[in-house]
Amino acid sequence: MQSLGASLVGFGYIGDLGYDEFYGMDYAVSFAVRMVDGVMDAVVGGPTYTYYHLYRTVNALIDDIGLKASIYLEEMGFKAIPIPASQSVGELKAAFPHKTAATRAGLGWIGKNCLLITREYGPRVRLGTVITNAQLVVDKPIVESECGNCDLCVRKCPSLSLKNTLWYAGMERDEIVDARNCSEFMKRNYNKIGYGHVCGICISCCPKGEKRIRHQSPFTI
Ligand code: SF4
Ligand code: SF4
Structure with a gap:
């Protein structure tokens, strides 16, 4: 999958999660596409037009990789369903939570910003x-x-949506973030950029990511 553009790939067991629509499909291929640091570094006080474009471009790449991987699995005789990169099916939730698959596949943990934190990026x-x-x-x-x-992301969040919670597997999202408050803040304040769908502050401020840090310019403060 790296040849298709994925930066990280892992396999996880999800058969115990009880999703009726995926009955008999007990495994997840989880993959991540890294963002471009030059774009993310510019997200300081709020989203930029370039960040929103990158967000959409990476989503399109993810859907492309998911489609190709699913067709490959079907050609091999298996069932496969690609989960859309960014699609809410109600209550600000996806058809299947990418982050759960990713933690099950060992790609990272859930940070205090309620996002997947990878050791690499x-x-x-x-x-x-x-x-x-x-x-x-x-x-x-x-x-x-x-x-x-x-607790940098907690302090930087302009909507005060993050609850300074240390995640463990099985924890509910509501214990980490007030997702509705975050969403409404973005719609109110960032509607001109990305129709209020993106913010990026709690991504860009996070100090984690060995590869990202190693690749920074020596002139970057
Ligand atoms: S996306 Fe923005 S408003 Fe929402 S939790 Fe992150 S920093 Fe806060
Ligand atoms: S900034 Fe990153 S490392 Fe720090 S608490 Fe937030 S998610 Fe965790």
Whole structure:
């Protein structure tokens, strides 16, 4: 999948989560596409037009990778369903939570910003998932936060939506973020850029991500 543009890939077991529509499809291929640091670094006080374009471009790439991976699995004789990169099916939730698949597949943990934090790129990734009945050899899940004492995203959040919670596997989203408050804030304040769908502050401010940090210019403060 890296050849298709994925930056990170893992396999996870999801058969215990009880999604009726995916009955018999107990495995998830979870993958991440990294964002471009030059664009993310410019997201300081709110979203930029370039960030919104990147967000949409990466979503399109994720849908493309998910489609190709699903067709490949079907050609191999398995069932496969690609989960849309960004689609809400009500209550600000997706058909299947990409972040749950990603933690099950060992790609990262859920940060205090309620986003997946990868060791490689921090939260500067977007996620894709393919649900399948192919019996994959799964990766080791990540079950607890590695945020430690950091609370930078909590302090930077302009809508005060983040609750300074250290995640562990199985925790409800509401314990970490007031998602409705975040969404309404974005609609009120960032409607001109991205129709109020993006903000990016709690992504750009996060210090995690070894590869991202290693690749920074020595002149970057
Ligand atoms: S997207 Fe913006 S408003 Fe929402 S939690 Fe992150 S920093 Fe706060
Ligand atoms: S800014 Fe700090 S607390 Fe927030 S997600 Fe990143 S590491 Fe975790």
